[in-house]
Amino acid sequence: MTLTKDIPLDEVNPFESMMSRFDRAAELLDLDRGLYTILRNPEKQLIVSIPVRRDDEEIQVFTGFRVHYNTARGPAKGGIRFSPDVTLEEVKALAAWMTWKCAVVNIPFGGAKGGVVCDPRGMSTRELEHLTRRYTAEIMSILGPDTDVPAPDVNTNEQVMAWIMDTYSAHARHTVTSIVTGKPIEMGGSLGRRDATGRGCMLVTLEALRQQGLPVEGARVVVQGFGNVGSTAARLCAQRGMKVVGISDFTTGVHNEDGIDLEAAEDHVRAGGVLEDFEGGDHIANAELLELDCEVLIPAALENQITRANAPRIQAKIICEGANGPTTANADAILEDKGVFVIPDILANAGGVTVSYFEWVQNREGYYWSRERVEKRLKKIMVNSFKDVMRYTESHDVSPRTACYMLAIDRVAFVHRLRGIYA
Ligand code: NAD
Numbered sequence: 001m002t003l004t005k006d007i008p009l010d011e012v013n014p015f016e017s018m019m020s021r022f023d024r025a026a027e028l029l030d031l032d033r034g035l036y037t038i039l040r041n042p043e044k045q046l047i048v049s050i051p052v053r054r055d056d057e058e059i060q061v062f063t064g065f066r067v068h069y070n071t072a073r074g075p076a077k078g079g080i081r082f083s084p085d086v087t088l089e090e091v092k093a094l095a096a097w098m099t100w101k102c103a104v105v106n107i108p109f110g111g112a113k114g115g116v117v118c119d120p121r122g123m124s125t126r127e128l129e130h131l132t133r134r135y136t137a138e139i140m141s142i143l144g145p146d147t148d149v150p151a152p153d154v155n156t157n158e159q160v161m162a163w164i165m166d167t168y169s170a171h172a173r174h175t176v177t178s179i180v181t182g183k184p185i186e187m188g189g190s191l192g193r194r195d196a197t198g199r200g201c202m203l204v205t206l207e208a209l210r211q212q213g214l215p216v217e218g219a220r221v222v223v224q225g226f227g228n229v230g231s232t233a234a235r236l237c238a239q240r241g242m243k244v245v246g247i248s249d250f251t252t253g254v255h256n257e258d259g260i261d262l263e264a265a266e267d268h269v270r271a272g273g274v275l276e277d278f279e280g281g282d283h284i285a286n287a288e289l290l291e292l293d294c295e296v297l298i299p300a301a302l303e304n305q306i307t308r309a310n311a312p313r314i315q316a317k318i319i320c321e322g323a324n325g326p327t328t329a330n331a332d333a334i335l336e337d338k339g340v341f342v343i344p345d346i347l348a349n350a351g352g353v354t355v356s357y358f359e360w361v362q363n364r365e366g367y368y369w370s371r372e373r374v375e376k377r378l379k380k381i382m383v384n385s386f387k388d389v390m391r392y393t394e395s396h397d398v399s400p401r402t403a404c405y406m407l408a409i410d411r412v413a414f415v416h417r418l419r420g421i422y423a
Helices: 014-028 033-039 088-104 125-142 158-172 196-211 228-239 262-270 286-290 329-338 351-365 371-396 400-419
Strands: 044-053 059-070 076-083 110-117 148-152 220-224 243-248 253-255 282-284 296-299 318-320 341-343
Touching: 014 033, 014 088, 014 329, 014 400, 033 400, 044 088, 044 125, 059 076, 059 088, 059 125, 076 088, 076 125, 076 158, 076 351, 088 110, 088 351, 088 371, 088 400, 110 125, 110 148, 125 158, 148 158, 148 351, 196 228, 196 296, 196 318, 196 341, 196 351, 196 371, 220 228, 220 286, 228 243, 228 262, 228 296, 243 262, 243 286, 253 286, 329 341, 341 400, 351 371, 371 400
Parallel strands: 076 110, 076 148, 220 243, 220 296, 296 318, 318 341
Antiparallel strands: 044 059, 059 110, 243 253, 253 282
16 A cells, blocks of 8 residues: 555645745745746756657657756756656656755756656567667767766666667767766676665764764664665665664565564565565555654655655654655655654765766776775765755754755855856
8 A cells, every 4th residue: 555645636746846945945045036047947958759660560759858957067967767657847857856966965967857758668678779779869969978967767777878878879989988877887887886875875864863862773764665775775774783673665564673684575575576475574554654663764665655644643753765755845844843853855865876976987087996985985975965964954943954955056056156147
């Protein structure tokens, strides 16, 4: 059972949800009208038609998007998703999100996102490859290591990145590894990329526990979603002495007050299993899982999971937003009143884009770092960013969410002021 059915209608639009936070932060920053208007609009929106010859020889034309939201601070950075439901509005929102995320962790990228309206489950590998290559060719005019660097997102993976790199390189007449991140390690991917988002969640959770004066040892952690982000965050939190008492996937939640055997759960999932068939605890609904008594809740599955409907019943003291947009704007105020400390998504899950930045740097210098170096530098960026956000929270007496947006908007606006307007 998911919560999605019960979400109040005014809470489902992620663009409006994000922009309501943007507006509040812009107002508190006293952002002038001109800059506000610049930052409220995407820089570039490209819509392309992608003809693909299907396996039955029929030609089908798919629609693709690529949006650069803002590139004041550097090349546009953001994933590409393949989904039957993707829309230009959604891509625009996600591109804006990437702009703020890169600014919060102070990496020199702007924000972008791309999408192709298709159902990859109904396509063969050959069809997907052709779709990817033709989409790449159609958006090539705005791609480039200095202009726009894509990455994987929903339903795209290392293989899709390899096809994009190969297509771009064929046109450039030489191998351009820095055109995408999230590549296979063998062709220029970075060590530590796969774990980066979950590792970042663990690092800011540790900071938040310290900041809240809560002991790390034995802190009870509940994780919604047991995919890349959730399972890594759970494993790394447990390695630091926390006790993971709840995990879930789309089939069920699993609750065990003595601590879940995460190795067994990971083995089970790696072997193709779902948690419904996992015996490591009591099975509970995902909605119930979110309301468990714990110190840390890590929603790492979907957007819109904590709404004004269930926020009053959340018992966690800290929420670390592994997923993008798991908490609605209406729920923010309720959690703030309850004194729940929220580590906002644009900070909590920025470990992924941070190591993507490391991948791009390594590609450009042609020298590859050890896993230790990647992890050490990731830690430095995540911890410093957490501290930057805390300083804003205290100096402006605002929630960490508002502080994140203020910090990000301030950084992007500052560069706009320095650069001025080309006329
Ligand atoms: P994933 O596909 O690897 O895992 C998603 C997990 O969520 C799976 O265990 C799935 O079963 C579970 N899930 C799906 N529907 C659910 C439901 N209704 N209730 C409970 N669980 C459900 O995805 P991921 O890469 O781990 O990403 C998770 C979230 O983190 C997404 O919001 C994604 O946008 C965000 N994110 C991911 C990265 C990254 O580097 N992977 C970076 C930033 C943000």
